[in-house]
Amino acid sequence: MSEGNLIQAKSPSVPEELRDTVTLxxxxxxxxxxxxxxxxxxxxxxxxxxxNSVWPLTFGTSCCAIEMMCVGMSAFDISRFGSEVFRATPRxxxxxxxxxxxxxxxxxxxxxxxxxxxxxxxxxxMGACTVTGGMFNDSYSVVQGVDRIIPVDVYLPGCPPxxxxxxxxxxxxxxxxxxxxxxxxxxxxxxxxxVRYVDYDTGKLVDDLVAEAADLANGVxxxxxxxxxxxxxxxxxKPEAAKVEAKPATTAGAxKPEAAxKPEAAKxxxxxxxxxxxxxxxxxxxKES
Amino acid sequence: MTHxxxxxxxxxAPLEPGQYGQFLKEHGISSERLVDSCGVETIVVAAxxxxxxxKLLRNSSEVKLDLLITVTGVDNNDTYDSVYHLWSYEHxxxxxxxxxxxxxxxxxxxxxxxxSISNFWSAANWHERETYDLVGIRYTGxxxxxRILNPWDWDGHPLRRDYKQPxxxxxxxxxxxxx
Numbered sequence: 101m102s103e104g105n106l107i108q109a110k111s112p113s114v115p116e117e118l119r120d121t122v123t124l125x126x127x128x129x130x131x132x133x134x135x136x137x138x139x140x141x142x143x144x145x146x147x148x149x150x151x152n153s154v155w156p157l158t159f160g161t162s163c164c165a166i167e168m169m170c171v172g173m174s175a176f177d178i179s180r181f182g183s184e185v186f187r188a189t190p191r192x193x194x195x196x197x198x199x200x201x202x203x204x205x206x207x208x209x210x211x212x213x214x215x216x217x218x219x220x221x222x223x224x225x226m227g228a229c230t231v232t233g234g235m236f237n238d239s240y241s242v243v244q245g246v247d248r249i250i251p252v253d254v255y256l257p258g259c260p261p262x263x264x265x266x267x268x269x270x271x272x273x274x275x276x277x278x279x280x281x282x283x284x285x286x287x288x289x290x291x292x293x294x295v296r297y298v299d300y301d302t303g304k305l306v307d308d309l310v311a312e313a314a315d316l317a318n319g320v321x322x323x324x325x326x327x328x329x330x331x332x333x334x335x336x337x338k339p340e341a342a343k344v345e346a347k348p349a350t351t352a353g354a355x356k357p358e359a360a361x362k363p364e365a366a367k368x369x370x371x372x373x374x375x376x377x378x379x380x381x382x383x384x385x386x387k388e389s
Numbered sequence: 390m391t392h393x394x395x396x397x398x399x400x401x402a403p404l405e406p407g408q409y410g411q412f413l414k415e416h417g418i419s420s421e422r423l424v425d426s427c428g429v430e431t432i433v434v435a436a437x438x439x440x441x442x443x444k445l446l447r448n449s450s451e452v453k454l455d456l457l458i459t460v461t462g463v464d465n466n467d468t469y470d471s472v473y474h475l476w477s478y479e480h481x482x483x484x485x486x487x488x489x490x491x492x493x494x495x496x497x498x499x500x501x502x503x504x505s506i507s508n509f510w511s512a513a514n515w516h517e518r519e520t521y522d523l524v525g526i527r528y529t530g531x532x533x534x535x536r537i538l539n540p541w542d543w544d545g546h547p548l549r550r551d552y553k554q555p556x557x558x559x560x561x562x563x564x565x566x567x568x
Contacts, residue, residue, distance in 0.1 A: 204559060205540045233560075240547040241539065243559045 139283035150194070150220065151277035152182040154270065157193035159213065161200030164227040164260040168199045171263040181270055190216040195273065197266070198250075201229040201236060202243045214250045220285060222277070224269050225252040228259045235259070407432070409484050412452055418442050423487070431485040436503050439488055443506055446475060446484070453479045457506075460516035462524030464549045467492055469501040471526050490526075505531040523548040 160168055171178045178184055187193040190213045202210055214221070225246050228234030233244035243249060253276060256269040404422040406414055407430040413420050418438050423431040434442050446454040454475035463470040468489040475484045490501035500521075505528035507514040517528040518537040525546030528534055536543060545552050554560065 205538075207559070238560070240552070240554045248559050 139281055143280070143282045144278075146282060147278050147280060151274040154181075154183045154195045154222065154273065154277070155185045155187050155193050156183055157190055157196045157213065157217070158186045158188050159196055159199060159210075161198075161202065161206060162229070164197075164199035164229075167260045167263055167266060168197055168226070171266045176263040176267065178267065178270065181267065181274065183270055190214075191218065193217050194220070195222040195224065197224045197226045198230045198246045199226045199260075201227075201234075202246050202249070203241050204243060205241070207243050207249050210246070211249055220277075220282065222253045222273055223250055224254045224256055224266075224273060226256045226266065226269070227261060228257055231255050231257050408482075409446065409452065409454075412449075413442055413445065416445055418445070426485055429483045429485050431487065433487045433489055436488050436490065439486070440504050440506060440509070442486070443473070443475075443509055447509065453477050454482075454484055455479070457510040457512055457516075458483075460506075460513050460520055462520035462526050462548075464524055465489075466550075469495070469524065469526055471503045471520065473506070500525050500527040502527045502529050504529055505534075507531055522546065525549055 156168075160166075170176060172184060172186060183195070190196075194217070196214060196217065198210065214223070223246070225231050229236060229242065230246040233239070233242055236242035237244065246252060254269045254273050256265055258265055261269075404424070406420070406422055409430055410420050410422050410432050413432070413434075418434065418441060420432040420434045420438075420442070423433060425431055446452050454477045456476040456478060458474040458476050459472075461472045461474075463472060468491055471488045471490075473486040473488075475486065477483070488503050490503065495501050503526055505513070505517055507517055507528070508530070514532070515537060517526075517531055518534060520526050521528060521531075521534055522536040522538050522543075523546055535541070539547070544555070547554070
């Protein structure tokens with residue numbers, strides 16, 4: 101990744117968390133610089149190359165994965181269209197075929213995988229489960245359509261779809277890639293966090309815990325006005341230190357009601373569609389146990 | 390059996406104890422027999438009697454129910470059942486044990502409590518975690534009673550009759566999603 105970082109170091113548009121993730125930077129940088137002027141010239145060439153080498157991610161959560169394997173074998177042979185290289189890591193993949201049911205427990209992993217893929221990246225929602233929830237409609241544990249957590253380019257219904265249908269979806273995706281303008285696409289991408297660390301003991305996001313600890317520390321040490329500034333200064337890379345800080349703050353108990361209110365606000369602030377399933381912080385389960 | 394045939398009505402008199410009920414009675418553990426489930430003897434024991442009963446059934450040579458097939462939970466209309474299926478390799482025989490907790494006996498905000506058997510059969514460890522996760526039965530003495538299937542921050546127990554899932558971005562009917 102070092103050569104990618106060299107180029108990225110000059111590019112301010114790549115956020116810090118994605119420095120390791122975005123590898124296709126030279127074209128990125130050129131298109132950023134020359135933007136709308138050169139994009140109509142560069143895009144057709146780049147798109148032609150991209151559309152004929154769409155490398156899928158090896159991702160299968162249920163029966164659709166069998167069809168996905170089948171389409172890679174010689175009978176259907178997806179390599180005729182340049183997509184035979186199923187990559188085992190999202191860093192090298194261009195496209196993710198969400199082959200199979202996505203449960204609520206799997207959803208954070210899928211989002212992480214998606215965000216770890218370098219731009220440009222594409223999603224084919226494969227099978228009834230990932231298009232609408234399918235036969236798991238109204239199930240308590242299944243995400244009712246993968247487009248609720250990641251953006252989808254091509255919908256591929258079927259339960260599971262035939263391998264020919266996968267080829268058809270791939271051809272549709274190639275058409276889409278050939279006609280797109282990369283500069284326009286880049287403007288639409290949203291701010292992503294490549295990796296979410298989850299605390300093993302509480303199951304909460306480490307980011308939330310850090311924010312909570314920062315709020316607690318600020319409530320005791322600093323007046324309210326400085327809270328916003330001090331919150332940024334907390335080192336995100338050291339959640340352990342922040343957690344240790346939090347402990348004496350809780351024992352002091354001086355600013356408890358204020359601190360309890362703040363994580364909720366921080367959570368609401370950070371809420372985006374991907375974070376929507378996160379339940380409330382106070383849950384009866386912890387009370388029982 | 391035709392479709393309109395009614396299920397057999399519960400007999401007025403209590404059933405005679407079967408082979409295993411008799412065995413437990415001889416060893417001083419009272420049990421109540423239910424209607425056989427698929428030809429398998431089904432008994433109800435009190436929660437406090439469960440560990441000694443299982444110890445007896447597993448260790449005595451004449452019974453030797455040495456395999457725990459499964460631990461499950463049922464939310465009946467008025468009780469929470471914890472159900473144990475035992476199997477004997479030696480005698481090729483099966484037994485179903487139920488521990489019923491009345492819903493009226495469970496205080497608000499508490500879970501029905503049943504003693505854990507994961508120190509007899511370590512296979513029961515995950516089964517009890519699953520039952521706790523989905524039906525919400527607390528197994529006292531379990532070494533690590535924590536959700537196993539659902540995410541750890543899940544609210545409620547999904548297989549209960551009164552479970553209502555909150556509507557959120559992943560299951561609402563008119564989503565403001567990334568479509």
